[in-house]
Amino acid sequence: MRTYFNDLPKTALGASYWIFAVYLVLPLALMTAMSFKDANFIAFPIGNWTLSWYGKVVQDKQFLEASLYSIGIALATTISATIIGVWIALLVSAENIWGKAVIFALACLPAVVPGLINAISMRIFIRTVDIPTGTFAIILAHAVHAVPFVVIMVLTRLRSMPANLVDAARDLGADPFIAFLRVTIPYLMPALFGGMIFCVLTSIDDFVRTFFLGGYQPTLPMLIFAKVQGGMSPEINAMATIVLVVTTAIGLYAEHFTRRSRS
Amino acid sequence: MLDTTTQPGPVGLSTAPHYAGWIGRAANSGLYRNTIGLLVDSRRVRLAVLAGVPLLWIAMLHIGPILQMANISLLANYPPQPDKSSEYTLANYGLFFSDRLYFLPFVRSLVFAAVVTISTLVIVYPVAYYVAKVVQPKNRMRALLLLLIPFWAGELIRTFSVIMLLANRGALNVLLREFGFIDRPIPMLYTFFSLSFGVIYLLALYMLLPLYSAIEKIPTPLIQAAADLGAGPFQRFRRVILPLSKDGIVSGCSLVYLTAVGVFAAPLLLGGPNSVIFPEVIATLFHGSNDKWPEGAAFSMIMLVVSLTTVGLFMRIVGGRSVRLM
Numbered sequence: 001m002r003t004y005f006n007d008l009p010k011t012a013l014g015a016s017y018w019i020f021a022v023y024l025v026l027p028l029a030l031m032t033a034m035s036f037k038d039a040n041f042i043a044f045p046i047g048n049w050t051l052s053w054y055g056k057v058v059q060d061k062q063f064l065e066a067s068l069y070s071i072g073i074a075l076a077t078t079i080s081a082t083i084i085g086v087w088i089a090l091l092v093s094a095e096n097i098w099g100k101a102v103i104f105a106l107a108c109l110p111a112v113v114p115g116l117i118n119a120i121s122m123r124i125f126i127r128t129v130d131i132p133t134g135t136f137a138i139i140l141a142h143a144v145h146a147v148p149f150v151v152i153m154v155l156t157r158l159r160s161m162p163a164n165l166v167d168a169a170r171d172l173g174a175d176p177f178i179a180f181l182r183v184t185i186p187y188l189m190p191a192l193f194g195g196m197i198f199c200v201l202t203s204i205d206d207f208v209r210t211f212f213l214g215g216y217q218p219t220l221p222m223l224i225f226a227k228v229q230g231g232m233s234p235e236i237n238a239m240a241t242i243v244l245v246v247t248t249a250i251g252l253y254a255e256h257f258t259r260r261s262r263s
Numbered sequence: 264m265l266d267t268t269t270q271p272g273p274v275g276l277s278t279a280p281h282y283a284g285w286i287g288r289a290a291n292s293g294l295y296r297n298t299i300g301l302l303v304d305s306r307r308v309r310l311a312v313l314a315g316v317p318l319l320w321i322a323m324l325h326i327g328p329i330l331q332m333a334n335i336s337l338l339a340n341y342p343p344q345p346d347k348s349s350e351y352t353l354a355n356y357g358l359f360f361s362d363r364l365y366f367l368p369f370v371r372s373l374v375f376a377a378v379v380t381i382s383t384l385v386i387v388y389p390v391a392y393y394v395a396k397v398v399q400p401k402n403r404m405r406a407l408l409l410l411l412i413p414f415w416a417g418e419l420i421r422t423f424s425v426i427m428l429l430a431n432r433g434a435l436n437v438l439l440r441e442f443g444f445i446d447r448p449i450p451m452l453y454t455f456f457s458l459s460f461g462v463i464y465l466l467a468l469y470m471l472l473p474l475y476s477a478i479e480k481i482p483t484p485l486i487q488a489a490a491d492l493g494a495g496p497f498q499r500f501r502r503v504i505l506p507l508s509k510d511g512i513v514s515g516c517s518l519v520y521l522t523a524v525g526v527f528a529a530p531l532l533l534g535g536p537n538s539v540i541f542p543e544v545i546a547t548l549f550h551g552s553n554d555k556w557p558e559g560a561a562f563s564m565i566m567l568v569v570s571l572t573t574v575g576l577f578m579r580i581v582g583g584r585s586v587r588l589m
Contacts (some may be wrong), residue, residue: 022389045437084317088321113567114524120545228426232426
């Protein structure tokens with residue numbers, strides 16, 4: 001198709017890509033750079049470089065506690081959202097069920113409703129059923145938000161699954177549950193893994209739901225938010241950089257995994 | 264592996280093969296056999312198991328909270344007090360229209376979301392097109408990956424990183440001064456500009472992915488045919504590429520718009536006093552004092568209904584047939 005483009009649009013398109021890429025990466029690069037600044041305040045240019053802010057962060061008890069708390073919430077969110085999500089996807093993909101489109105639309109509702117509304121309606125809901133704000137409420141809200149994405153990913157994969165795989169397993173003597181465990185689940189694995197990583201990343205990142213449903217113990221985003229509002233210091237940059245590196249590594253690994261399993 | 268010795272009779276439950284390990288032990292227990300027998304025999308039980316938990320989850324946690332929010336938005340007083348009967352009223356909704364303090368931020372939010380959506384579309388479209396059609400297929404995933412990496416950083420950290428760029432002594436101002444364009448820093452942070460910049464930065468992915476997958480699906484021969492028939496680049500874009508990427512535009516814009524309407528943390532960190540937008544107003548009703556819940560619920564309902572209606576109308580007008588969220 002090269003010959004069909006005169007060079008001007010192609011160069012312009014390439015330029016737009018690279019400008020956009022720089023736009024995406026630059027702020028994060030600056031943030032990382034700032035975490036090595038040897039001074040108490042945040043301002044460019046960076047005179048001397050130091051690693052001391054990382055030392056401070058690693059010894060910061062608040063940061064470690066918030067990290068562990070966030071990771072725990074993310075794992076609980078992931079497990080519950082994956083189970084429910086797969087269950088919903090199976091229901092929607094099942095044959096001869098009335099109102100599948102409606103069920104699917106309702107299952108996707110939290111993905112369409114703005115996060116703030118989601119958070120507020122959950123806040124009202126947990127008070128109605130007498131759940132206190134805190135860990136359980138946060139996990140519930142995060143799971144509600146994550147379920148639609150698991151459903152969508154798993155459904156996409158289920159649709160590409162050859163219908164006779166399970167039939168073959170049943171013919172060979174597997175009962176429905178064993179067939180599900182030994183055939184369907186392994187087939188869904190790439191989608192499941194992608195969905196789980198997505199759950200972990202959104203849960204660790206979620207601010208608005210945690211803000212409305214959290215108790216006194218801060219999660220990682222709440223801690224960073226409080227620190228940013230309380231005044232800037234390169235320590236926050238170091239903290240954010242550590243989170244950035246870890247979450248990016250998780251994302252890259254997931255991408256690597258799903259791509260390998262796709263081919 | 265087919266082990267014929269374990270399958271003497273006709274295929275069925277009674278001839279289930281033996282499994283090793285914990286699966287085998289579980290599969291041989293009486294409880295399991297009875298349960299699975301029930302599942303195999305009765306379609307009704309099968310359906311109940313399949314539908315029970317999902318429907319309960321959806322009813323309880325997806326629909327329930329929103330219905331409860333709608334309910335509270337109509338209450339005169341909440342929490343209900345023993346001496347007063349809880350009356351239903353439209354006063355909470357009336358308050359919204361009678362007070363500019365509430366109405367103005369709402370309009371501001373909608374306009375802001377629309378501006379962000381259109382800007383994101385304009386910025387991201389050529390990028391998505393470049394990756395989907397110009398980049399060689401073997402490099403395509405790498406080109407896409409480079410754009411995906413920043414999005415794993417998360418909302419708050421990326422919002423925070425924008426501060427590094429736009430602050431008075433941030434990179435941009437320092438750079439401009441070094442080159443002698445300005446004498447004193449341009450106040451970019453805590454303005455409408457920084458807020459839009461930050462939110463576009465946060466939401467660009469929601470535009471990129473649907474656009475990319477829609478454009479990638481356009482058959483290249485169609486574009487070539489248009490060129491062979493004498494269409495210039497602009498005409499090819501307007502008559503072929505744009506209509507065929509409509510689905511991606513619709514879902515990308517819907518996602519960005521809905522998220523931008525409810526964006527919460529970014530305005531607190533990047534917006535100034537003049538850019539108080541609706542989510543902040545709602546949040547104060549819930550956090551300031553507890554007795555403002557009915558008003559907060561009513562405002563949330565208004566925001567939910569208006570934003571969903573806007574997106575619905577948009578879909579109707581532009582006419583994307585199948586809107587996929589991801």
